[in-house]
Amino acid sequence: NAGVTQTPKFRILKIGQSMTLQCTQDMNHNYMYWYRQDPGMGLKLIYYSVGAGITDKGEVPNGYNVSRSTTEDFPLRLELAAPSQTSVYFCASSSVGTDTIYFGEGSWLTVV
């Protein structure tokens, strides 16, 4: 019953550092997403993928990169971290033919 698993749960980065947030799902879902959630705001879509090898930008893609080499994994890469990237990041997945999106537990990232 793992569902969507994100790592790490918490991370502090210095300005200019890079890191990768890992996301894996065991539900064989075609679609995967990365959202960010800022205090008092709704979730905003960063990138999404409709299948292995296919990715596309969401609403707020600047400063991030993604790849989708397998159905299960959808890592989010932050290059040259900036304070504006301090946020909670949620990975999610869904299946073709259903509308339900399943979210992971979140990754809290602070850039100082």
Place this chain on the structure above:
Amino acid sequence: GENVEQHPSTLSVQEGDSAVIKCTYSDSASNYFPWYKQELGKGPQLIIDIRSNVGEKKDQRIAVTLNKTAKHFSLHITETQPEDSAVYFCAASMTSGGSNYKLTFGKGTLLTVNP
């Protein structure tokens, strides 16, 4: 693109009372409207959803209504309990052929149920 407005931003009720959260959307092409509950330190979890061909849907103490003409949809929680305390998000998207992505979320409502 789609814009979703959600009100109120905070809502405090007494246990046993009803709670209503309202959302409006801008894109008349949107046809799928889910509601998510987010508990502290957790990811959002779907609690109920409604599609544009339905005006109302109920699931025990939770109901959602949709007015397509006015582009409004609302979440109704009856007989509230302390465990209903959480942040609730509405969202909207256009699904096509069973493919759903690019949900647009409201900013959330912090519901507090006082014992």
